[in-house]
Amino acid sequence: MPETMPRSAITGLILAGGRGSRMGGVDKGLQPFRGQPLAMHALQRLQPQVGGVMINANRNIPAYQAFGVPVWPDAEPQVYAGPLAGFAAGLDHCRTPYLLTVPCDCPLFPADLAQRLAAGLRSASAQAAMARVGGRTQPVFCLLRADLLESLKAFLAAGGSKIDAWTGTLHTVSVDFDEPRDFENVNSLPELQALEGSGAHPAKTRS
Numbered sequence: 001m002p003e004t005m006p007r008s009a010i011t012g013l014i015l016a017g018g019r020g021s022r023m024g025g026v027d028k029g030l031q032p033f034r035g036q037p038l039a040m041h042a043l044q045r046l047q048p049q050v051g052g053v054m055i056n057a058n059r060n061i062p063a064y065q066a067f068g069v070p071v072w073p074d075a076e077p078q079v080y081a082g083p084l085a086g087f088a089a090g091l092d093h094c095r096t097p098y099l100l101t102v103p104c105d106c107p108l109f110p111a112d113l114a115q116r117l118a119a120g121l122r123s124a125s126a127q128a129a130m131a132r133v134g135g136r137t138q139p140v141f142c143l144l145r146a147d148l149l150e151s152l153k154a155f156l157a158a159g160g161s162k163i164d165a166w167t168g169t170l171h172t173v174s175v176d177f178d179e180p181r182d183f184e185n186v187n188s189l190p191e192l193q194a195l196e197g198s199g200a201h202p203a204k205t206r207s
């Protein structure tokens, strides 16, 4: 049996570095949802699951710093090279053996995300473990070995940008989650309002 991965071996990374173009170009992570910025929901869900959390953001850095955790922009913040640029910023500043990424726009992700991805990663001896829900892999929910920094840097330097193209070069495992509503993400203001009003999983009453 593979040994379990201690929480302290994992650094969490909230990906909040996008353009938010489908939301009119606003900073998605700072949009209010049930009384708090979206990225704060992610922070509160992630913090108990990992040793420490960092935020990757390219705008409004002081607003994210006010959450009380380190904030790192992409190497070229004005370029918006995509989520992998955020992965690279996270791996670059990760001081634990593993990094767990989550997007800023999916406030209801499971409280056992890290534990389940870690179990999947260890039992497959994989380099990266991604969540899969409804048969679809969600590559921004990704537990990565921190030693993948050089591989990712080389991929980006060669002009790569797609997550799937990079993870396709790795030994990965997908871990199935069975509740699609836990992975509901918001890309537009109507979607944000719909999730806000849906009553899905009021955070306080979930086990």
Ligand SMILES: Nc1nc2c(ncn2[C@@H]2O[C@H](COP(=O)(O)OP(=O)(O)OP(=O)(O)O)[C@@H](O)[C@H]2O)c(=O)[nH]1
Binding pocket: 015, 016, 017, 018, 019, 020, 021, 022, 023, 028, 056, 057, 074, 079, 080, 081, 082, 083, 084, 085, 086, 087, 102, 103, 104, 105, 140, 187
């Ligand atoms: N660091 C970084 N993260 C990004 C970038 N683009 C997207 N992301 C993040 O990747 C995750 C998924 O991206 P999307 O849902 O497409 O978010 P987005 O790109 O801000 O929104 P759109 O502009 O509407 O596509 C989100 O957590 C984003 O913050 C980028 O250029 N750099």
Ligand SMILES: [Mg+2]
Binding pocket: 018, 019
């Ligand atoms: Mg995008």
